[in-house]
Amino acid sequence: MTVQCAHIMITKTANPAGPVSSGDSIGFDIVVTNNGPGTAVNVVVNDPLPAGGDLSWSISPSVTGCAITGPVGTQVLSCTFASLGVASEPTIHITSTTTKQDCATVS
Secondary structure: OOOOOOOEEEEEEEOOOOOOOOOOEEEEEEEEEEOOOOOEEEEEEEEEOOOOOOOOOEEOOOOOOEEEEOOOOOOEEEEEEEEEOOOOOOEEEEEEEOOHHHOOOOO
């Protein structure tokens, strides 16, 4: 008997890649991938989001099971997926408008 296990990988990529000007929106794509041969169950993702002068993150478009919690500066992306099949790749796009208080590298 062979037990097929899941292999979860998470990538975060700037979108847009930048640079951007103060007043523009910045964002990241967070992709949760199951590269294993088995289905992943009860997948939980917690990702502390970049803090800036006044970056206030939101999910756009909304993703079932995902939310951003916490005050500006300490926001966390939390997602719970009941199951992720083989080659499943839910993508969560987070975005924030920038101001002059955010001038620097955000990663």
